[in-house]
Amino acid sequence: MISKIKLAPWLATIGLFVFWEVVCRLFSVPEFILPTPSASIAAMIEYWPAIWQNAFYTFWVTMVGFALAVIFGLALGLVTGASAVVYSAIYPLLVGFNSIPKVAIVPVLVVWFGIGTIPAILTAFTISFFPIVVNVATGLATLEPELKDVLRSLGARKIDILLKVGVPRSMPYFFASLKVAVTLAFVGTVISETVAGNAGMGHLMLTASSSFRVPLVFAGLLVIAAMGVGMYVVFVLVERRFVGWAFRGGDNG
Amino acid sequence: MTAFVELEQVTMTYGGPGIDTVPAVADASLTIKQGEFVAMVGPSGCGKSSLLKIVSGLMPADKGITRVAGEPVTRPLTMVGMAFQNATLLPWRTTLENVLLPLEVSRTHRGSFRRKKAEHLETARALLKTVGLEGYEDHAPYELSGGMQQRASLCRALIHAPDLLLLDEPFAALDAFTREELWGVLQDLWMQRKFTVILVTHDLREAVYLADRVYVVSKRPGRIVYERPIPLARPRTLESTFDQDFVDLVHKLRDHIGEVRAS
Ligand SMILES: Nc1ncnc2c1ncn2[C@@H]1O[C@H](COP(=O)(O)OP(=O)(O)O)[C@@H](O)[C@H]1O
Ligand SMILES: [Mg+2]
Numbered sequence: 383m384i385s386k387i388k389l390a391p392w393l394a395t396i397g398l399f400v401f402w403e404v405v406c407r408l409f410s411v412p413e414f415i416l417p418t419p420s421a422s423i424a425a426m427i428e429y430w431p432a433i434w435q436n437a438f439y440t441f442w443v444t445m446v447g448f449a450l451a452v453i454f455g456l457a458l459g460l461v462t463g464a465s466a467v468v469y470s471a472i473y474p475l476l477v478g479f480n481s482i483p484k485v486a487i488v489p490v491l492v493v494w495f496g497i498g499t500i501p502a503i504l505t506a507f508t509i510s511f512f513p514i515v516v517n518v519a520t521g522l523a524t525l526e527p528e529l530k531d532v533l534r535s536l537g538a539r540k541i542d543i544l545l546k547v548g549v550p551r552s553m554p555y556f557f558a559s560l561k562v563a564v565t566l567a568f569v570g571t572v573i574s575e576t577v578a579g580n581a582g583m584g585h586l587m588l589t590a591s592s593s594f595r596v597p598l599v600f601a602g603l604l605v606i607a608a609m610g611v612g613m614y615v616v617f618v619l620v621e622r623r624f625v626g627w628a629f630r631g632g633d634n635g
Numbered sequence: 636m637t638a639f640v641e642l643e644q645v646t647m648t649y650g651g652p653g654i655d656t657v658p659a660v661a662d663a664s665l666t667i668k669q670g671e672f673v674a675m676v677g678p679s680g681c682g683k684s685s686l687l688k689i690v691s692g693l694m695p696a697d698k699g700i701t702r703v704a705g706e707p708v709t710r711p712l713t714m715v716g717m718a719f720q721n722a723t724l725l726p727w728r729t730t731l732e733n734v735l736l737p738l739e740v741s742r743t744h745r746g747s748f749r750r751k752k753a754e755h756l757e758t759a760r761a762l763l764k765t766v767g768l769e770g771y772e773d774h775a776p777y778e779l780s781g782g783m784q785q786r787a788s789l790c791r792a793l794i795h796a797p798d799l800l801l802l803d804e805p806f807a808a809l810d811a812f813t814r815e816e817l818w819g820v821l822q823d824l825w826m827q828r829k830f831t832v833i834l835v836t837h838d839l840r841e842a843v844y845l846a847d848r849v850y851v852v853s854k855r856p857g858r859i860v861y862e863r864p865i866p867l868a869r870p871r872t873l874e875s876t877f878d879q880d881f882v883d884l885v886h887k888l889r890d891h892i893g894e895v896r897a898s
Binding site: 526528529531532533534535536537538539542543546547550551625627628630 | 688691692693711712713715717719721723725726727736737739740741742743745775777791792795803
């Protein structure tokens with residue numbers, strides 16, 4: 383059973399690629415519409431130095447934006463979740479802000495900071511910030527009423543309740559949000575690089591598509607997807623390591 | 636034996652008077668002596684949990700007088716220990732750490748806990764041993780059965796040696812055998828320490844087994860409609876629950892509950 387579960391994602395991925403290859407060949411889809419995976423991989427090999435350089439750039443820009451999102455998201459989530467007043471004050475603002483398409487704020491960021499790295503970092507930050515705040519705040523705000531009663535009757539200080547119960551309780555929510563947030567951060571970076579960048583995967587793909595090198599565009603997409611999956615897996619492992627207790631037993635608290 | 640918990644004509648409406656038209660508790664009066672074990676039975680939603688919240692100071696009453704240990708109740712009382720149907724143990728803490736939580740955070744105990752940590756650890760281990768959890772100190776809650784979690788929850792309620800123990804259907808979620816086992820555990824703890832207990836329960840046999848006195852609460856708005864002393868000898872045993880006087884007491888209570896539900 384275990385080996386089947388471990389094998390399944392690989393088989394599904396390979397299956398998708400085979401299906402894609404077969405469909406393209408069967409219907410003779412032109413390469414500038416949808417290149418086959420083999421053509422995309424061939425392009426990846428051919429342009430590897432350029433891809434590697436830009437992928438590395440996109441990766442670290444994403445990680446800086448994501449790190450900022452973790453720091454500020456955790457802090458704001460804790461403040462928001464710990465106080466009902468702050469929660470109700472800030473929540474509508476957060477939802478409103480999250481509803482703004484990030485592609486619309488890139489030009490503003492470019493006006494403020496110029497074309498380049500900083501708008502990309504900030505776009506990655508703004509897009510991955512929201513799920514972290516919401517999850518941490520939810521984890522804090524959903525303390526069982528009975529436990530709240532026990533703590534209140536003991537005369538526990540707010541800070542003790544927060545540190546000994548609230549924060550550990552919200553950690554599973556926090557780590558769960560990191561998995562989503564890190565993949566969103568890549569989206570943010572690539573948006574910014576595409577709209578207003580002079581480096582990175584977004585820039586590379588824009589350049590490639592304007593010269594109709596569509597296989598190279600798809601090679602770029604595959605590399606971005608691979609980085610997203612890789613970081614997702616990293617945070618699954620981090621989650622297991624730090625909040626393993628949340629995955630056992632289950633029904634109690 | 637003096638009055639330890641006193642309620643006189645206490646009324647409480649959620650959200651304050653006038654917002655919710657039917658009060659949760661209305662004109663409830665009762666007197667509980669120090670060291671007495673009292674059970675409270677009544678239809679669900681009748682205000683039993685609300686009564687416990689008033690006694691513990693977690694909810695203020697709108698009307699009437701609430702006194703505990705001779706003092707009017709104006710804020711949450713630290714001399715109270717509480718346990719519920721749901722054990723609410725913290726899943727990231729071991730059993731022992733869960734039991735110690737009240738000492739770590741309590742306004743009145745945290746200083747002494749830091750100064751005499753070893754002593755308090757010993758107390759907690761001894762308490763866990765009394766309820767039959769020796770050897771499980773370092774286990775996580777998910778490794779304990781429902782009954783064992785409830786034992787740990789009782790220990791957490793008692794670790795700071797409260798004068799008043801408030802139990803809100805603590806055994807309701809357990810199977811019959813485990814539940815009856817825990818009656819014995821609770822009776823032993825109480826006979827050793829003689830704290831005052833208010834136990835809310837749906838189980839009339841549980842009420843008769845454990846209590847010195849049983850109150851029957853009416854449908855919402857909750858008021859005390861019947862009071863029955865249980866003069867059976869202690870310690871009570873599971874065999875004694877088949878004695879005629881035990882069975883008669885259960886029947887008498889059942890009749891009153893029937894009347895309350897029908898009214
Ligand atoms: N926090 C609350 N806000 C509003 N109404 C409540 C609240 N808690 C309980 N009630 C209502 O008050 C009544 C008494 O509740 P409760 O004391 O929990 O009853 P019991 O414990 O006897 O089942 C119920 O009708 C319930 O719906
Ligand atoms: Mg109740």
